[in-house]
Amino acid sequence: MSSEDQDMSKNVIISRKTLVEVFFKSKYKSFDSKFKEIIDFVASQTNCPTQSRTDLTLQLRNFKRQFNTKWLLHGKHRERLFANEKTWLDGSCKFTRFVVINSGRPTSNFSDSSENSKRRKTSSLRAEMDADFLTYAAQMKLRSSGRTTEAQVIKKMSVCPKYAKDCFDISTEIKVKKISPREALSLLIEAQLSRKQYEIIRNYAKDIFPSYKLVQAEKALCYPKDVQVTETEAVVPLQSLLDHTATRLIHSQKSVLLTQSISSSDKIVLHTKWGFDGSSSHTQYKQKFISETADDKYMFLSSLVPLRLSYEKNDSTVVLWQNPKPSSSRFCRPISLQYRKETDELVKAKKQDIDQQVENLSPTKIKVNENVYEVVHKAIFTMVDGKLCNALSDTKSTLKCYLCNATSKEFNNLNTVLQKPVKNDFISFGLSVLHCWIRLFEFFCTFLINYPFRSGV
Known part of the structure; x- marks a missing residue:
């Protein structure tokens, strides 16, 4: 005690009955935990510093032994103890009052001390006691304070060193799963991110997001073949579009195909709906077309939507894939996009053209692992509005x-x-x-x- 001097000047007299009342008011269940409340009470009455708690415990040792004997004798019954031990309870215990004279900087609590101070305060204790003793003491102290979770952790660490290594090995790094380019492409489309926005996000998590080049390569796989583009029209043959759609669906349902045990002789049917519609009042730009009749004010779109992928087995239909949102624009796949005004002549010509392509459709053969599957296409013309119905049926009004x-x-x-x-x-x-x-x-x-x-x- 370099900064504190203790002067034992006066005594404190506390009745045994008061000490017993403190014992019974304790919220703990074990005898030792309850008796600790008595030690804390006497320490507060005698101004006992933390360094002298051991001396105070020795002064209470005789009282503890007597009280424990009488408490067990009366079956741990409070009323019976107070009724039969009046003479003993009326007695008192004498304790030394500690007078602390501060000379210098006041000491801080152990929890508020620095790392060096904690090491200095516990140096003598660590030098006198071995590790097993301190571990068990810490475990029981935490348990008596109601911190059972921490006590169980210390117990497991002392019994099983492997448990401590698994929990506190700082060399173990958290493995972060890197998303695939397809998942990154889905994120980019759903969040409507630009290339710059995606690369900014990736700079903060390169171990999660793939490079933009891989996302571009995955995006290129989403385009069908044989796309023909002019200054006024973009068209893809219906056969190429359906082959691409069927291939992507089959590969996405590869696990389902393996679990269903579908043979190469089973014909899979891809049901789709198609139609067209026109729109107007688009923004007109000053950039001129080569053709003088072209006008970007009007637009005419033909598209299809995949509905279901299924096959027949034992006179029943087994669905491999079902469109969750058949009316959503997300599943709409353009057949053609034209800068043309919707007229009766254009509607009839486009209907005749796509009908001809539907009649000439051939099955799509797709190879998955060692199996070759054949997908038959069934396209239905149902995406129409009242204006198209009147135009196709020659209804003028x-x-x-x-x-x-x-x-x-x-x-x-x-x-x-x-x-x-x-x-x-x-x-x-x-x-x-x-x-x-x-x-x-x-x-x-x-x-x-x-x-x-x-x-x-």
């Missing part, structure tokens, strides 16, 4: 039904409508909305108001 040519005046006369011939070639377009009478909702409201509801129905 938008108030006429493209299926039966009924006019708005004839819709209320059911007998006249039922006698009209139906164009079966256009039934695949769906029912014309003109047949849904404009006052149909009013009819349902009137029907429900006048319907005799019954209780419990």
Whole structure:
């Protein structure tokens, strides 16, 4: 004690009953933990410094032995102890009051001390006690303080050194999984990142993201072959587009093909839907086209969407892949993109051209490992709107039904409508909305108001 001098000047008298009351008020369960509360109480009454706690414990040793004997004698029963040991409880214990004279810088708590101070304060303890003794003492001290998790960790480390190495080996580095170029491409598209933005992100995590060149190479694999581009049109043959789509789907479902045990003789069917539509009022730029009739104000798009990849087995359809969002633009694959205005002549010509390509489609043969699979294509023309339906069925008026040519005046006369011939070639377009009478909702409201509801129905 270089900075503190202790002067034992006065004594502190504390009754045994007070000490016992402190024992019973403790929140701990074990006897030693409860008795520690008595030591802390006496230390606060006598101003005992941390360095002299050992001397204080020795002064309480006789009281501890007597109290433990009487406590066990009465079956650890508080009321029985107070009733039968009144004479002993009325007695008192004498303790020395410590007077601390500060001369210099005050000492700090052990937890607030620096690393060098902690080593200096524990040097004598480490020199006198071996490692097993200190480890067990730390374990029991943590357990008595309610910190059971830390106590269990110290116990496991002392029993199994391999456990300590696995937990605290600083040489063990965390392995970060690097994403594939395909996953990086998906991230780049979903987040709509530019090349510069992606490279900035990659500079902070090169061990996670692949280089942009690998992402570009993966992006090139997403393009079909035989793409023809002019100044007013970009077209890909339907056969090439479907071959590319089928190949990508088959390779993405490679694990499913292996688990399903599909043989090379089983024909896989790729169901797709296709259609076209026009748009206008696009931004016109001053850059001139070679053709004087070309105009970038209008655009006409033909596209298809894959719906399902399946095959027949034991008179049942087994689905290998199902489009989760068949109406999403993310799955839309362009067939052609033209700077042309949507007209009846253009619609009919494009319909005839794609129909011809659909009739001439041939199966796609795809090799996966040692197996060769054959994919048959089934394309359905269903992506249409009312304007296209009228153009393809030669219906001049938008108030006429493209299926039966009924006019708005004839819709209320059911007998006249039922006698009209139906164009079966256009039934695949769906029912014309003109047949849904404009006052149909009013009819349902009137029907429900006048319907005799019954209780419990």
